[in-house]
Amino acid sequence: MTAHTIFVCTTCASTWENGKRVGESGGEKLLKRLQQDNQNSQNQEIKIQAVECMSACNRSCVICFASKDKYTYLFGDISPELSSTQVAGLFECANKYYHHPQGLLPWAERPDPLKKGVLARIPAIPAAIPVGWV
Ligand code: FES
Numbered sequence: 001m002t003a004h005t006i007f008v009c010t011t012c013a014s015t016w017e018n019g020k021r022v023g024e025s026g027g028e029k030l031l032k033r034l035q036q037d038n039q040n041s042q043n044q045e046i047k048i049q050a051v052e053c054m055s056a057c058n059r060s061c062v063i064c065f066a067s068k069d070k071y072t073y074l075f076g077d078i079s080p081e082l083s084s085t086q087v088a089g090l091f092e093c094a095n096k097y098y099h100h101p102q103g104l105l106p107w108a109e110r111p112d113p114l115k116k117g118v119l120a121r122i123p124a125i126p127a128a129i130p131v132g133w134v
Helices: 026-038 084-099 112-116
Strands: 004-009 015-017 020-022 046-051 063-067 072-075 118-122
Touching: 004 026, 004 084, 026 046, 026 084, 046 084, 063 084, 072 112, 084 112, 112 118
Parallel strands: 004 046
Antiparallel strands: 004 063, 015 020, 063 072, 072 118
């Protein structure tokens, strides 16, 4: 199976002083939380990767589900203080993404934070660009 990744922005919800980040950001807290719970999750094939920014900074915290040949989902407004139930829901949703051939996640099947916070659903790049598209 192809690699599946949950990207987590570690710059989201940062505190800034004199142009420098201070303390632990909300994104770093969220990353730690997800890494910790991912160790107990049902699917070890889904990796969690920190990124510095996904250009959705005014909707922090931001995460993304991505895999080759699948839709890419970008989610914002994710609390760094997710409850255990919400974290479990997020991993359950990531598992559905893993198992769906195109990575489709119907609205009704997503947990609340991933229903309200969806910012983008980007299709996979076609294997071959049909003649006349360009
Ligand atoms: S700071 Fe998190 S998306 Fe830009």
